[in-house]
Amino acid sequence: xxxxxxxxxxxxxxxxxxxxxxxxxxxxxxxxxxxxxxxxxxxxxxxxxxxxxxxxxxxxxxxxxxxxxxxxxxxxxxxxxxxxxxxxxxxxxxxxxxxxxxxxxxxxxxxxxxxxxxxxxxxxxxxxxxxxxxxxxxxxxxxxxxxxxxxxxxxxxxxxxxxxxxxxxxxxxxxxxxxxxxxxxxxxxxxxxxxxxxxxxxxxxxxxxxxxxxxxxxxxxxxxxxxxxxxxxxxxxxxxxxxxxxxxxxxxxxxxxxxxxxxxxxxxxxxxxxxxxxxxxxxxxxxxxxxxxxxxxxxxxxxxxxxxxxxxxxxxxxxxxxxxxxxxxxxxxxxxxxxxxxxxxxxxxxxxxxxxxxxxxxx
Amino acid sequence: xxxxxxxxxxxxxxxxxxxxxxxxxxxxxxxxxxxxxxxxxxxxxxxxxxxxxxxxxxxxxxxxxxxxxxxxxxxxxxxxxxxxxxxxxxxxxxxxxxxxxxxxxxxxxxxxxxxxxxxxxxxxxxxxxxxxxxxxxxxxxxxxxxxxxxxxxxxxxxxxxxxxxxxxxxxxxxxxxxxxxxxxxxxxxxxxxxxxxxxxxxxxxxxxxxxxxxxxxxxxxxxxxxxxxxxxxxxxxxxxxxxxxxxxxxxxxxxxxxxxxxxxxxxxxxxxxxxxxxxxxxxxxxxxxxxxxxxxxxxxxxxxxxxxxxxxxxxxxxxxxxxxxxxxxxxxxxxxxxxxxxxxxxxxxxxxxxxx
Numbered sequence: 001x002x003x004x005x006x007x008x009x010x011x012x013x014x015x016x017x018x019x020x021x022x023x024x025x026x027x028x029x030x031x032x033x034x035x036x037x038x039x040x041x042x043x044x045x046x047x048x049x050x051x052x053x054x055x056x057x058x059x060x061x062x063x064x065x066x067x068x069x070x071x072x073x074x075x076x077x078x079x080x081x082x083x084x085x086x087x088x089x090x091x092x093x094x095x096x097x098x099x100x101x102x103x104x105x106x107x108x109x110x111x112x113x114x115x116x117x118x119x120x121x122x123x124x125x126x127x128x129x130x131x132x133x134x135x136x137x138x139x140x141x142x143x144x145x146x147x148x149x150x151x152x153x154x155x156x157x158x159x160x161x162x163x164x165x166x167x168x169x170x171x172x173x174x175x176x177x178x179x180x181x182x183x184x185x186x187x188x189x190x191x192x193x194x195x196x197x198x199x200x201x202x203x204x205x206x207x208x209x210x211x212x213x214x215x216x217x218x219x220x221x222x223x224x225x226x227x228x229x230x231x232x233x234x235x236x237x238x239x240x241x242x243x244x245x246x247x248x249x250x251x252x253x254x255x256x257x258x259x260x261x262x263x264x265x266x267x268x269x270x271x272x273x274x275x276x277x278x279x280x281x282x283x284x285x286x287x288x289x290x291x292x293x294x295x296x297x298x299x300x301x302x303x304x305x306x307x308x309x310x311x312x313x314x315x316x317x318x319x320x321x322x323x324x325x326x327x328x329x330x331x332x333x334x335x336x337x338x339x340x341x342x343x344x345x346x347x348x349x350x351x352x353x354x355x356x357x358x359x360x361x362x363x
Numbered sequence: 364x365x366x367x368x369x370x371x372x373x374x375x376x377x378x379x380x381x382x383x384x385x386x387x388x389x390x391x392x393x394x395x396x397x398x399x400x401x402x403x404x405x406x407x408x409x410x411x412x413x414x415x416x417x418x419x420x421x422x423x424x425x426x427x428x429x430x431x432x433x434x435x436x437x438x439x440x441x442x443x444x445x446x447x448x449x450x451x452x453x454x455x456x457x458x459x460x461x462x463x464x465x466x467x468x469x470x471x472x473x474x475x476x477x478x479x480x481x482x483x484x485x486x487x488x489x490x491x492x493x494x495x496x497x498x499x500x501x502x503x504x505x506x507x508x509x510x511x512x513x514x515x516x517x518x519x520x521x522x523x524x525x526x527x528x529x530x531x532x533x534x535x536x537x538x539x540x541x542x543x544x545x546x547x548x549x550x551x552x553x554x555x556x557x558x559x560x561x562x563x564x565x566x567x568x569x570x571x572x573x574x575x576x577x578x579x580x581x582x583x584x585x586x587x588x589x590x591x592x593x594x595x596x597x598x599x600x601x602x603x604x605x606x607x608x609x610x611x612x613x614x615x616x617x618x619x620x621x622x623x624x625x626x627x628x629x630x631x632x633x634x635x636x637x638x639x640x641x642x643x644x645x646x647x648x649x650x651x652x653x654x655x656x657x658x659x660x661x662x663x664x665x666x667x668x669x670x671x672x673x674x675x676x677x678x679x680x681x682x683x684x685x686x687x688x689x690x691x692x693x694x695x696x697x698x699x700x701x702x703x704x705x706x707x708x709x710x711x712x713x714x715x716x717x718x719x
Binding site for chain 1: 402403411412413414415416417418419469470473474477478480481482485486487490512517518519520522523525
């Protein structure tokens with residue numbers, strides 16, 4: 001069974017996890033724990049939810065008190081050591097969360113879920129699900145078929161709250177996803193509206209975006225995204241997941257050596273894989289701006305990110321500035337290249353959380 | 364060892380979710396009603412569909428035409444014969460799950476304990492109302508250790524404003540404490556259907572041909588196990604403790620036919636549980652059988668819980684049985700066996716207090 005990014009796994013220990021990659025090590029699935037039972041570890045600084053009959057902490061990596069987050073992750077490592085993955089591909093493994101296959105209680109399939117949902121008579125659906133069905137029916141007017149779509153997170157698991165929960169649509173296949181984006185640029189629906197400049201401005205103020213981006217450029221760039229909007233006043237987000245034959249990297253085919261942290265400028269050469277997670281931009285003409293001296297003379301050819309905040313942010317030909325961990329990558333054939341990685345989980349535990357970014361720049 | 368008690372939920376290995384009926388069961392088999400059946404495993408008819416737990420599910424419902432119920436039960440019997448228990452001691456059949464087909468039991472007590480640990484400010488209005496109801500039951504002197512939550516309240520697939528809040532009270536005495544408290548409780552969050560509401564409900568839904576509107580309203584308006592808390596419907600389910608179990612699965616039940624009776628309620632203590640019973644005196648057979656003394660009316664149908672009080676006159680129609688236990692022999696009237704949903708008896712069965 002292939003575990004697509006954005007699928008949901010519940011574990012025998014009661015964790016609810018989001019699959020965080022389309023590529024996985026043997027017998028483990030890379031995830032982000034989303035809801036964690038409070039029986040073994042608990043923290044008042046994380047939000048609580050009552051889900052599946054349990055008091056859960058919602059793991060929010062953007063909480064203000066980073067020391068408490070760090071402590072919580074330390075507690076997590078002790079309470080759930082099986083869910084921490086030490087990558088043998090990295091000389092110094094970043095923090096990865098992974099579910100061992102034998103710990104899976106249930107894997108929720110977004111595509112099977114949506115297929116089932118679309119088979120239900122509309123009269124039997126509540127308002128939230130009707131909105132989902134209507135949105136998907138509209139999306140099906142593109143050339144994509146039902147099998148190309150999925151539904152995930154709270155809608156899939158059934159603990160959504162009508163009027164409050166987002167709709168999270170999955171599109172299987174990068175090519176299909178970009179085709180859908182083009183469809184959405186050209187087509188409208190009476191229930192569909194895009195985030196306004198003001199709504200993106202509000203979004204801009206959250207997290208650390210205001211510290212990194214120039215407001216007008218950021219909002220202009222976000223405003224052109226067609227993966228996020230409102231349908232019948234419910235926020236929807238469309239995620240792309242890679243089909244196996246489209247994967248931009250295969251787990252195990254490369255080795256990574258950490259060289260330091262640095263800021264670079266570069267020009268986006270290819271943006272196709274910026275729609276997925278982890279995503280990447282192929283770049284050229286990189287220039288070192290600042291950072292560890294070990295990175296000074298390096299040529300960067302790839303920018304990788306684990307946060308969806310950076311998906312579809314920049315397009316081919318645009319100039320970007322990136323700040324993150326610099327890695328030397330060696331592939332199976334022995335060829336080497338350098339990349340910058342933004343958003344490994346451990347970056348949320350120190351000053352890197354506010355210092356790592358990708359932004360489009362002018363000039 | 365897991366105690367499969369009334370109103371708990373159980374998932375079977377075939378992915379069917381069952382609602383447990385009763386707190387005592389025949390050996391190796393749990394009496395239960397299918398609640399949600401994945402559309403992928405059975406093709407059923409005349410049922411609503413729900414999107415739950417990532418799947419399309421039929422919401423299994425026995426309140427349907429006999430033909431539909433028969434067809435759906437036939438589909439279950441054909442593919443999953445082990446969900447139907449042919450009971451020689453009752454000469455009847457029951458729906459349920461063999462214990463060895465249980466995949467998951469949802470712990471109602473543990474669920475409530477987890478819920479009360481969540482800070483109120485992190486709860487949505489539905490769960491806040493649930494917490495408030497738990498608080499009201501606390502005022503009645505029932506500790507949270509004797510309470511549970513079930514169904515969508517436990518699983519989290521509720522729709523605020525539409526779904527019931529289902530709270531379980533463990534111990535018959537605790538159940539009565541709750542009812543007595545609610546009868547006099549003045550909490551402004553609590554509201555009850557008025558006589559007018561019940562009359563409207565009667566007119567709109569035509570609940571039964573055997574009640575007049577007046578009788579129906581009088582029987583329903585005094586019940587305190589269903590009401591509204593901050594606008595959310597709540598239902599209280601009383602669960603016998605193990606030592607309070609009264610149902611004898613080893614007793615021989617000989618069905619004698621459909622009978623209508625009149626009687627006086629001698630004891631209604633066990634009318635709060637399922638299966639529940641009213642102990643009777645001064646019984647009179649009105650139709651269907653020669654005169655015999657009837658010891659009790661047993662009900663498997665929740666609408667007939669708390670229907671009559673001690674010393675009240677009742678009228679009832681159901682299946683007359685001669686019961687032979689190790690200690691005694693007696694007659695009883697039973698309402699709400701599963702077979703009533705596929706037979707003519709279902710339309711005839713009722714129990715009403717003659718109080719209007």
